[in-house]
Amino acid sequence: MVVINTTRQYHKTSSIDLTKEFTICESFACLDSPYMIALKKPEPYGALIGNLLIAANILKPGTKILEAGGGYGSLMKGLLGTYLPLVRHVYMVDISKALLNIQRKNLSPWKKFTTFINADITEVMHAVSNIDLIILNEVIGDLDTWTGLEAKNLPDDAARMVENYHLDIPSEGTFNFNMGAISLIEKICKKGIPVFISEHSSDPIIPKDMTFLEKDLELDSFPREIKLYGHSEFTIRFSHLIQIAKAWHRNTITGPTSELVGLKNTQQMRFIFTMHACATEKQEIIFEILDHIREYRWLVIY
Numbered sequence: 001m002v003v004i005n006t007t008r009q010y011h012k013t014s015s016i017d018l019t020k021e022f023t024i025c026e027s028f029a030c031l032d033s034p035y036m037i038a039l040k041k042p043e044p045y046g047a048l049i050g051n052l053l054i055a056a057n058i059l060k061p062g063t064k065i066l067e068a069g070g071g072y073g074s075l076m077k078g079l080l081g082t083y084l085p086l087v088r089h090v091y092m093v094d095i096s097k098a099l100l101n102i103q104r105k106n107l108s109p110w111k112k113f114t115t116f117i118n119a120d121i122t123e124v125m126h127a128v129s130n131i132d133l134i135i136l137n138e139v140i141g142d143l144d145t146w147t148g149l150e151a152k153n154l155p156d157d158a159a160r161m162v163e164n165y166h167l168d169i170p171s172e173g174t175f176n177f178n179m180g181a182i183s184l185i186e187k188i189c190k191k192g193i194p195v196f197i198s199e200h201s202s203d204p205i206i207p208k209d210m211t212f213l214e215k216d217l218e219l220d221s222f223p224r225e226i227k228l229y230g231h232s233e234f235t236i237r238f239s240h241l242i243q244i245a246k247a248w249h250r251n252t253i254t255g256p257t258s259e260l261v262g263l264k265n266t267q268q269m270r271f272i273f274t275m276h277a278c279a280t281e282k283q284e285i286i287f288e289i290l291d292h293i294r295e296y297r298w299l300v301i302y
């Protein structure tokens with residue numbers, strides 16, 4: 001039986017504590033975060049995303065940005081703190097009123113450059129226009145996931161997506177399908193707006209010089225449930241998003257989030273991870289961030 005996992009009610013009604021979710025954005029939100037010891041060149045996460053988008057010639061003078069699901073607003077704070085001269089305006093769209101209030105407070109130094117909209121991005125995407133860049137950081141895993149799909153007996157809507165975009169699915173048995181994420185990316189591709197995405201991945205990429213991070217990690221699987229406080233999210237099959245982008249004649253670049261943030265790759269870090277050797281708090285922090293970030297992947301569609 002197909003069951004749809006949705007987090008709408010949770011996000012609309014709960015007082016959300018993102019420290020319980022251990023997002024990469026919060027881990028590297030500011031220079032005094034303890035996790036910064038793992039980076040070669042510490043910079044706030046928003047600035048690191050900015051570096052990537054500038055290199056891809058997507059963030060340039062006059063850019064109008066829409067960030068959906070901005071959490072505490074930390075990514076945008078880092079981006080505006082470093083690259084304000086390139087940004088004309090930012091629209092923060094979030095389903096959670098409580099988080100939107102925190103974003104408003106954290107982004108108050110840039111009041112005249114920011115607008116806050118309480119909405120479900122999947123419901124308002126059709127109305128989005130005049131935007132040069134969409135940011136979806138750790139959001140699409142929260143969108144509807146169809147669980148328990150039978151490979152040989154797909155519901156009509158899922159079968160249509162699989163056929164139209166030639167999505168690879170298991171040949172038999174049951175699997176989970178990122179219907180919400182896939183539909184949103186389809187809408188964005190149809191509009192031709194460049195988008196930056198980062199999320200837990202069911203098909204993560206491990207940097208060539210960090211293969212020790214592959215230990216017990218599924219590299220080519222289908223969305224798995226991540227149980228969190230009060231709700232569940234699912235990992236994203238990035239190859240499905242890339243198929244959709246290609247079908248709409250969009251370009252893609254993708255890679256491991258560990259590389260995007262410039263993770264150090266020292267012998268000591270390798271030892272800590274491989275042996276789970278954590279005698280000090282610093283070593284615990286390194287193990288924790290390596291174990292967490294290795295499953296993350298980013299994708300830019302432009």
Ligand SMILES: C[S@@+](CC[C@H](N)C(=O)[O-])C[C@H]1O[C@@H](n2cnc3c(N)ncnc32)[C@H](O)[C@@H]1O
Nearest residue numbers: 023025069070071094095096120121137138142
């Ligand atoms: C896991 S948090 C990530 C927050 C932040 N981007 C980060 O990386 O720390 C998910 C965010 O997406 C928002 N969200 C979830 N579903 C949404 C939807 N359908 N439309 C808009 N925002 C949504 C939540 O309220 C929250 O701000």
